[in-house]
Every structure is written in structure tokens, then in C-alpha cells.
Amino acid sequence: MKFGRTMVVVAAFALNLAACDQQQDQSEISDEDVQGTAEMTQAIEEMAPDQMALLQDKRVLDDFAKTLDSEKTTHIQRVISPGGIEAWLVEEHAVPLIAVEVGFSGGARRDPEGKEGLAYLMSGLLDEGAGDLDAEAFQTRLEDLSIRLSFDAGLDGFYGSLRMLKEKRDDGFDLLRLALTKPRFDAEPVERIRSQILVRLKRDMTSPRTIAQRTWFEEEFGDHVYARPVRGTPETLPGITADDLRGFLGRALARNNLKISVVGDISAEVLGPLLDQTFGALPAKAAPENIPQAHIPVEGRLIVVERSQPQSIVFFGGPGILLDDPDFFPAFVMNYILGGGGFSSRLMEEVREKRGLAYGVSTSFNPYDYAGVFFGSVATENERIAKSLSVIKEEIARMRDGGVTDKELQDAKTYLTGSFPLRFDSNARIANQLVGYQMTGRGIDYIDTRNDKIEAVTRDDIARVAARLLNPDDLTFVVVGEPKGLEPDILKNAP
């Protein structure tokens, strides 16, 4: 297949991505990709001397600089439908496509106890029959119109994604309406999608990374809903009924917890009425939630899950920071320097570049709605994993005790601010960004103010948040493999 829609199996043919798989976006899981425009203020002349040495004929560069147009901006419109439904719109007529993203706050965390996997099962079923169309008819209609419609569930949100050619605009919105408001949950697709998820769970258990993550979530979140697996378990999935699905639909998908972004070849005038037609039949209010803050144990542990494999896969984490915390941006910038910044990070330098201990090592702050978490991961052969872990702990302690240098801070800022526009180079990316901002309560001016918040971070801010947030002894490490030279607090066997 030449364009798009790459499948896992095809990827095996093009197996070898290289250099660094620590894509920067990973560091910003929370600060989801966004931005309006780039202010391309720094001119070529301001390059560092080491870079200028490579540039020979300055006239060519001057001529190029004259062609630059710094006026392009991503303009976000707030569209309110006649019925009062809000969407953020970016009109973009250059490509004959429309991307729509919707998010409902409160995803899998709304699953009732014993019915884990309910939201995720529903995400597989909304496009498997709705209104008068049974599953086959609905899918055939999507394919005949070349419309891409999919749903997904995370801990904090339930998401829908719609892509269509502009001439299929009204059909696309109408299929989204049917899927959200009149899903059928017929017996055949319910059993079929349930069986797919059960198979998926077994496949997940072949992945050491998934085993490590699941173990961490269960051990550290304890009784909190965040400990529950989004995709459910082999025990809970068989018990979920069509009535459960209908009940969940009515409780979880409503107009008051809905966020919408639209990017592409469509105007505000056309979008307004379409919002009412598409979402107007949703219930006005979602069922209230009563979710407590999660408390991650402060005492770190070392958990080893024994599994026969040549390399130990490690997932670690501890208490982090919430998005609305005033220290979020300092923490975010600090993490870039520690382990979020790919080859520019201290961990990459110490673990990979200097010692050849791992292909990748990274850390991130993940702010869930009801828990801030600091995560990290690494993979090293069993004989040397103990060394990787000691280097990581030393680096975390060094950051806690010594903060960062002026140069590190400056380099982090130029990357984080300068790369922001890269998140806005396609309709699909912009739509994803905008729904993420709305889901996390950020304002429509966020893309205009985000870089200022990064620029404002000082070394003192970083020293403060490092002392507050980082302590290697607080982190729980889950190691999957046959590690040598570790003394685990808990020893388990792989499933």
C-alpha cells in the first residue's frame, strides 16, 4: 500500500527505524502537541558560530531569508451553534479534507467495578451498527464513502475521530451522529468485538512493556480506579451485556462533557448547524462522577517479574504533578533536560551515548485528571540492567540536588518553543491538539501564551521543583526479564 493506513504487519517489512525512538512528543504527553504560529524571529545570522562555520555563501542565505513569510498563523475560531454547542475550528482550504475530533471527559474511569473494559468495548462497537444500519451496512457505508471513523477510550476520556473528504462532509457528520446517539449493540458485533479484545489482552501479555506497565499501575494505584485496566480482563469482559453498554452510553456521553475540534475545508457558517444536527440528540448532562485524588505510595519498591528473555524491560514511576499546578511548566522543562529530550537529555547521554546500555531511555510527567505521575522506561540486557538503573537513579538524584545549568535551560527553551509549530503541520495533528487542550481545560488563547510560560521558567524554579518532585527512593521500578544483580522487594512470575 503506497499511502497511509499502515498496518502492523506491513511495519514488520519496514522494520528498522533507528537512531532514537524517543520522539520528543513522548515528553509532552500531557502538554499535548499544539501551537499557533511560529514567530520566526531568530534570523540565520543569529546561529551559533559552530553552525556558521558550515554556511559558506552568505548571499544565498540572504536571498532565502527575504523569501520568508512570518505572517502565517493558525487561527482558531470558537464556533457556538444555534443550539449552544461549542467547537474550536481552524479553517484550512488548502487540502480537500476535514478532520473532526471529539472527546468526552471521564472514560474508562467510569467503568463500574467488575465491569472493567466497558468503555473500551463500547469504543469498538459504536461503528458496528447504528440506527437502521446493521454492522455490515454501517461499515460498508463508511467504506463506500471513504470516511474514516473510529473511537477509543482512555482512563480520563472517551474519544471519537472522523476524517472525510470535503465532498463527504454531511455524510460524515451524519454517520458520527448515528454512532454516538443510536448505536445498536447487536449480539453478533458485541460477541465479535469482545472476542477481539480478549485476543488483544492475550497478545498484550506477550509484550514485556505492557506487563511492566500493568504491574506498575496495579501496585501503585492500589484501590483507585486508575489501577483498573482500560481494556478490561478475561474475567470482566464476558460479563458485560448490551444493557451495560446502553447504560454507559447514557451516563458517559453527553453535551456537558463534550469537547469538539474541527480542522479543514469547512466554514464556521456551515459548521454551526452541523453541530446541532450531529450532537443535539445527546443527553444534556452526563452522570456525575465522584473520583478521589489518587495517592501514589511515597515509598519506592523494586518489583521483578520473572520472564525468560535476553533483555530486562523496566517501567518506573512515582508521584508527579497535576496540570493546574503552578509548577507544571518548570517541571515540564526540567524533565526535558533530565529524560524527555531525546539525545539532548542527560539520561540519554549517560545511559546510551556514554555507556551503550540501552537503545532508549526516557522520562515524562503525566498529569491525569486525578493524579500526577512521573514515569520512565529503559531496556538493557539482563547482565547490565543493574548498571542502567544505578545510572538513572544517580542522574535523578543529581537533578534533585543540583538543578540545571544556564546553558541546559537555554537549550531546553529554544527546543521547546521552537518545535511548538511542528505540532501544527497537518489538519489531523491540529485537531488532536485542540481537543486535548479543551479536555484539559486550557483556554482558546493557549497556543499564544504557551511559549511565554516556557520562557518564564528560571533555574531557581527548576531547582525548586526538582527538590520537590524528584527522589530516586520514591520511585517504584518494575523489571520484566531475568535481571542479574538486583535485590527485589517483590518477586513475581510473568503470566
Add this chain to the structure above:
Amino acid sequence: MGAQEPVAAEETSAWAPETFTLGNGMQVVVIPDHRVPVVTHMVWYKVGSADEPPRKSGIAHFLEHLMFKGTKKIPPGEMSKIVARNGGQDNAFTNYDYTAYFQRVALDRLPLVMSLEADRMTGLVLTDDVVYPERDVVLEERRTRTDNNPDSILSEQMSAALFKAHPYGKPVIGWENEIRSLTTQDALDFYHRHYAPNNAILIVAGDITAAQLRPLAEQFYGSIPPVDLTPRVRAKEPPEVASIHIDLRDARVQQASFRRSYLAPSYSTAKPGMAEALDVLTQVLGVGSTSRFYRALVVNQALAASAGSWYAGDGLDYGRVGLYASPRAGQTLEHIEKAMDDVIADVLENGVTAQEVERAKSNLIADAVYARDNQQSLAQAYGSGLTTGESVEDVTTFPDKVAAVTLDQVNAAAMLVLGQPGSVTGYLLPESVTQ
């Protein structure tokens, strides 16, 4: 439900690339996308794992890692940091037939990344103290990708069985024992033989025109001298005469799965229309929930949780067609394989329908339109096409060629590939005898 009019290439001028060639033989492709002032800058080399010398598997990919280790002007590891300090992202990837390096940057930083990329085309400096730790990194990469993962091990074994003579039978990352013995000199030899402007393609996608790019390309890449290149002649495969069956049993496997691979022509080796027909065929058989395999195995017989097919047509010498399925609880792989074979037998005997062909065509054409939303996807499509024997026009006119595919061609493609006497079937199984 009637199939739609194919969304054919309307005004291609708005997005179709321009191309020109520098005096030293380096091809340049400009893919315009003026929505935001951002560019993707890529240099693709026409060299990959299939060009490696005997006993040196993995050297193409290892060299790709080492290309970040500095030049006379740039210290080891600095290049990625310079790119990051300028708000850019960089990476690289290796495949059977190509190796590519890229940066994503704001438009005003394009000259900077061009200067860095041109510098390392001929200026690489390697010393043992940076090479050997990186070899350990590659071994860790291999453990993560392959050795920790029974699925990947089976893929590796199936490729080795499908390609008996041709180097596509070797894994791109290399066999572990051969990676362990790669040296600094091996990397430098490979570098000097293959890294040159007349073996490279520059692709810049984003907010740029050919008129803007040409002086920059001349400045940074135009003065690099070409080298004598040896033709890319690889061993030919003997005819596939036998069906090979591979069982991989592994205690780590919880979910069994079925896979099969067939040798096929690629876009650059197929008769006109045949590769496009294979894309249509595999779409009809196995992409989406209206496809033949999905309807038969997943919906109607409820044997499988998933089932499908794919065509990888971007090889310089060969393509391949693959089938896959995962059984539902209580079903055996033998049942799955029988059901897949029944679908194939039906297609070989009765053909597919005109309606299926039209639906598949309009979805393939729509994929090409959707790809235009992403400058990296477009650059990727042109880069892989141009390093595997296609022209810019071949890639640009893909939608027109798909639109021209006939029912007879699709049925002929099925006979050509699925009607072969030989194929490789893989079973991924838990260690216990019962599935």
C-alpha cells in the same frame, strides 16, 4: 450500496512535487505544502541492508546510527543537539533498499539542517571509542525489537525461508552474531562506497518552492563530488516450488496466530498495472471489515478475532503479499488456515466482483488524498518510491493508475501470486501442545 466515483487527481499542480537534478547527479524533489512555515528535510540514500557484503549483515543500519557520531566540523553526538537547539527534530531509518535521514524544522532553519546533512555526506569521522558503545546500543535495539518478541522472531524466520537467495532474507537490523563482529572499518568501507550525491535524493516537503530551494541545494550539496557506483545487482530467487511451514513455539506466547507470505512482483518489477492490481486485490481480500477474509473468518464463521492481508510493493527487486489471522478462543490454527485457503480457492475459481474492486479502488485513492494532509507521509511515499526504482511521476500518478485497474487485472493478480505452488506459512504457538 453502489461504489462511489473514484476521487481522482483533480488539480495536482497545487500539491504535486517538482523535481530537478544537480550537476553532480543528486536528485532533488520539492513537495509544496504552504499551510504552516515548517519543512521536512530528508536525504535518502539508495543503499540498504540488501546491499550489504556477505557476513556483514546489519552494517547498513549500524552505519545509520554512526552517522550521528560527528564530522571534522561537528563533534560526536552534537548534530542532534544543534537541531534540537534550533527547535527541530531529527531521526533516521534503514530498510532493505534505502537509508534515510531527516529533520523537521521551521522554514528559516532549513539552511542550517541542509549544511549539517551535506557535511556528514562525506565528512564522517569514526573512532573506536564512539563506534563500539554504539554497537552495544544496536544489540540492545535488536533485543527490544526482535529477541524479546516471539512475533518478530517468527517474521525473521519467515523472511529467511521466503528469500532463499536474495538478501531480503536477512533481517534489516542484522543477525546477532554478525552485528557483534562489525568493525569501525566495516562501517567506513560501506560509507565510502555508498554515500555520495549521485546515490542520494534530497526531498524537502513543506512551505518551500523549487525556486527557493534550488540555490540552497546548489550551495550545500552541489559542490560534493560524485563517486563511481556499482550497480545494485542482487541474487535472483529460484521459483517458489514448495510450501514451507514454520512452527515457532515459545513459552512467552499466550495468543496463537497464523501468517503466510507469498513472493510477488514489486512496483518497479511488475508488468504495468500489476502492482496496482495487487494493492486492489489485497484490499478486497483483507483490508477493513467488509473484506473477504474478515467477513468469512471473523463475522460469518466466527473462527477468528482478526484476519486480513497486505501487499508490500516497495522493493527494488521483489514485493510480497501477506495474510494473517488470530483465532478466537478454542479455535485451532489448522481451522484458521483451512478457512483462509477456502477464501483463496473461491477467489481463484470465481474471481472477485466488480463492486468489490470499485470500493477498494476508491479507498486506495482516498488514502492518497488523506496522505496529502501530512508532509511527512508524502515525503515518505516519494522517498521509498524513488529509492526502489520508481519515478516522481510514477508516485504522483498512483491514483490514476489505481483508477485504471480492471476486474480482469485483479483476478490475474490473484492467479499470479496466490496461485503459486510455493509460499511460507508461519504458526506462532504457545509452548504447550494444546493451543
